[in-house]
Amino acid sequence: GEDVEQSLFLSVREGDSSVINCTYTDSSSTYLYWYKQEPGAGLQLLTYIFSNMDMKQDQRLTVLLNKKDKHLSLRIADTQTGDSAIYFCAEKFSGGYNKLIFGAGTRLAVHP
Amino acid sequence: EAEVAQSPRYKITEKSQAVAFWCDPISGHATLYWYRQILGQGPELLVQFQDESVVDDSQLPKDRFSAERLKGVDSTLKIQPAELGDSAMYLCASSLPNSGQETQYFGPGTRLLVL
Numbered sequence: 001g002e003d004v005e006q007s008l009f010l011s012v013r014e015g016d017s018s019v020i021n022c023t024y025t026d027s028s029s030t031y032l033y034w035y036k037q038e039p040g041a042g043l044q045l046l047t048y049i050f051s052n053m054d055m056k057q058d059q060r061l062t063v064l065l066n067k068k069d070k071h072l073s074l075r076i077a078d079t080q081t082g083d084s085a086i087y088f089c090a091e092k093f094s095g096g097y098n099k100l101i102f103g104a105g106t107r108l109a110v111h112p
Numbered sequence: 113e114a115e116v117a118q119s120p121r122y123k124i125t126e127k128s129q130a131v132a133f134w135c136d137p138i139s140g141h142a143t144l145y146w147y148r149q150i151l152g153q154g155p156e157l158l159v160q161f162q163d164e165s166v167v168d169d170s171q172l173p174k175d176r177f178s179a180e181r182l183k184g185v186d187s188t189l190k191i192q193p194a195e196l197g198d199s200a201m202y203l204c205a206s207s208l209p210n211s212g213q214e215t216q217y218f219g220p221g222t223r224l225l226v227l
Contacts, residue, residue, distance in 0.1 A: 004154070031213045042116075042203055042218040043155070050213070088154050097167045098143065098207065098214050102154030 006089055006103035012110055018076040020106045022089030027070060029091040033100065034063065034074045037086045046074070046087075076108075084110045114138040116219035118204050124225045130192035133222045137185070137206030145216060146179055146189050149201040161187065162209065194226045 003025045012018045024032065030051050035043040049056045049063045049072070056063045062075040076083055086105040093099045117136040125131050137144050142163050147155035158177065160168040163184040172179065176195070181187040191198055201223050205216040 033215075035218075040223070042118075042220045043205075045215055045217065048213055048215065090154075092213075096157075097160055097162070098209075098216070099157055099160065099168060100155075100216060102156070104152065104154050 004089055004091055004101050004103035006087075006106045008104065009107050010109070012079050012108070014079060014081060014110055014112050016079055018074075018079045018083070018108055018110075020074045020076075020087050020089075020108065022072040022074075022103055024070050024072065024089070024091040024101075026091055026094055026101070027067075028094035030094065031092040032063075032065065032072050033090040033092070034061075035088045035090060035102075037088065037105070039085075043088065079108075079110050081110050081112075084108055116204055116206055116217055118202075118219040118222055120222055121220060122223050122225075124227065125194050126227050127196055128193040130190065131194050131224060132188055132190045133202050133204075133224075135187045135189070135204030135219060137187075137204070138217055141206035141208050141217075142184070143207045143209050143214070144181060144187050145205040145207075146187070147203040147205065149203055149221070151200070155203055158189070191224075194224075196226050199224055199226045 033048040034046045060077045064073045088105045089103045090100040144161045146158045149155040159179045161181045179189045201221045203221045204219045207214045207216045
C-alpha cells in the first residue's frame with residue numbers, strides 16, 4: 001500500500017543541525033520530495049531527489065536516500081529560528097498520474 | 113515569480129450549506145490538483161486534472177464534492193452539503209507535465225470551518 005511515515009516532532013537548538021527522517025513504502029517511486037509549511041500557509045518545495053541518487057546537497061540542506069531501506073532524511077545545517085515549521089516528506093507514487101503521497105509532517109521547533 | 117492563486121483564504125459556513133473554492137494555477141501548467149489537509153495530517157489528493165479532463169478522482173467523495181476545470185485553466189471545487197468533518201485546509205497545486213520531476217507548486221490554501 002501507499003504509506004509515508006515521519007516522526008511527529010523535533011526540537012533543536014539554534015545553530016545546531018536538524019535531521020528529519022522519513023520512511024516510504026513504494027519501492028518504484030521515482031522522486032521523493034521535502035516540503036515546508038509555515039503556520040496557516042501552503043506548502044513550499046524545499047528540495048527533491050531522484051531515486052537513482054543517494055545524496056543531494058543544496059546550500060544548508062542535505063538529502064540522503066537509502067533506497068534499500070526506503071529511508072529518506074533531510075539535514076538542515078546551522079538551523080535558524082526561521083526554520084521552525086512543519087516538514088513533509090512525499091513520494092511520487094508510481095501507480096498514479098504524478099500523485100504525491102505525503103507523510104503526516106514533522107514539526108521542527110528551534111529554540112535559542 | 114509565478115504563483116498559484118486561491119480564494120477565499122478563509123471560509124466559515126454552517127453544515128448543510130454549499131461552499132466553493134477557486135484556484136488559478138501557474139500560467140502554462142496543464143496539470144492541476146486539489147488536496148485536502150486535515151489538521152495534524154499531510155495533504156491527501158482529492159482530484160487531479162490534465163487540462164480540462166479528470167485523471168484521478170478516486171479519493172473525491174462524489175456524493176457531496178464536485179470539481180471542474182471547464183477551460184483547462186482555473187478550477188472550482190464545490191462541497192454541497194458541507195458536513196462538520198469537511199473542516200480542513202483545501203490546497204490547490206499545479207505542475208508542468210513532462211517536465212522530469214514534474215514538481216507540484218502549491219497555493220496558500222483555503223481554510224474551511226464548518227459549524
